[in-house]
Amino acid sequence: MLKQRIEEMFKRVDAMDVEGYLRHVTDDIRFRFGSAPEVSGKAAVHDTVGQFFSSIGGIKHTLTGLWESGETAIVRLEVEYTRKNGTKVTLPCANIFEFRDERIADYRVYMDVTPVFA
Numbered sequence: 001m002l003k004q005r006i007e008e009m010f011k012r013v014d015a016m017d018v019e020g021y022l023r024h025v026t027d028d029i030r031f032r033f034g035s036a037p038e039v040s041g042k043a044a045v046h047d048t049v050g051q052f053f054s055s056i057g058g059i060k061h062t063l064t065g066l067w068e069s070g071e072t073a074i075v076r077l078e079v080e081y082t083r084k085n086g087t088k089v090t091l092p093c094a095n096i097f098e099f100r101d102e103r104i105a106d107y108r109v110y111m112d113v114t115p116v117f118a
Helices: 002-014 018-022 042-054
Strands: 025-033 058-069 072-082 088-100 103-110
Touching: 002 018, 002 058, 002 072, 002 088, 018 042, 025 042
Parallel strands: 025 103
Antiparallel strands: 058 072, 072 088, 088 103
C-alpha cells in the first residue's frame, strides 16, 4: 500500500513540483536530508525543498528496494541528478518514511549529495 503513495510522491519530486510534493506530507512534517538540520512544518519544508530544486537542473528517482511494516517504509534508491551545467551524476540513497493518515509525517533521506555540487 505505501509503495503506491511513495511512487506518486517521487513523481512530483522528479517533476520538481514543490506544491505537488507537499500534498503528500502532513502539516507537521519532519524532514531531514542527509546531515542537514531537521526542518518541521510544510512552510519550512517548502523553503528547503524549493531551494534545493533551484540548485539543480533535474532529478530522477529509481526505486531498487522497498520494505514496509505498518506505517513505516524503507526505500533503497538510485537518484540521478542533472547539474545546472547539464552533466549527470547517479547516487545511492536510502529513505525512511513514517506515514500518518495516508501522508508522510516523517521523512529521512540518507545520502551524501556532495558529488552533485563537486
